[in-house]
Amino acid sequence: MEKDQLTQLYERYGEETYWYSLSLTKNREQAQELVSDAFFRLMTALDELTEEQVKFWLLRLIKNRFYDQQRYQNRWQKWFRLNGDKTDSSPATPLETLLADETKQQLYRGIEQLSANDRELLLLHYFNDWPVTDIASFLDLTYPQAKTRLYRARKRLKEVLEHDGFTEI
Structure with a gap:
């Protein structure tokens, strides 16, 4: 072109x-x-x-x-439960902001404990907003393989976070 x-x-x-x-x-x-x-x-x-x-x-x-x-x-928003049960759009209180920041830090620590492959999948999908089809293409995987690996990476992250006492999941 x-x-x-x-x-x-x-x-x-x-x-x-x-x-x-x-x-x-x-x-x-x-x-x-x-x-x-x-x-x-x-x-x-x-x-x-x-x-x-x-x-x-x-x-x-x-x-x-x-x-x-x-x-x-x-x-x-669901993952971090930033809005709780609120239905209005009122601004977060300082305590809610502090808890959200702490939650993010725990999540990052949990991701750091994962293998490089799991970390890459989670970061591409959730932090870089890549759809599974793009991840599959980028990693030379089929769509079902990428979807399965992403599911397993999330499962391992959940296990790591639960082991560390993180209960917000």
């Missing part, structure tokens, strides 16, 4: 993809990151797409990445 071709596509679809992304995220930085990520991924996929498919491919990728991020945030 030529650099000029990507520049032309960005000039054609950049503004529209940004506004679409902003409508989803309600956050300028996050919207810019989604658009940047989409055009970065477009560099590798452009040879497989026709001119007519590019715009909708970009919009679909932005939407999917946004929903991936939302699932990631929801997963960690």
Whole structure:
């Protein structure tokens, strides 16, 4: 793919993809990151797409990445139990903030006790927000293998945390 071709596509679809992304995220930085990520991924996929498919491919990728991020945030909120049983959006108290920080520190200590392979899987999936399909591709695994290894890594992390007296899981 030529650099000029990507520049032309960005000039054609950049503004529209940004506004679409902003409508989803309600956050300028996050919207810019989604658009940047989409055009970065477009560099590798452009040879497989026709001119007519590019715009909708970009919009679909932005939407999917946004929903991936939302699932990631929801997963960690449950994991850390930051909101407890609250249904309102009141700010966290200093005690809640302190407990959340302590919980994160315990989690990091638990991850450090795992093997390098387990650590890599958990960090890629939960901290870098990689979907299992990307992890599988990156580690030269099949999707079921990656999913199984991630499940086992989570299970081992849970065992380590329970052994260390961590009861928030």
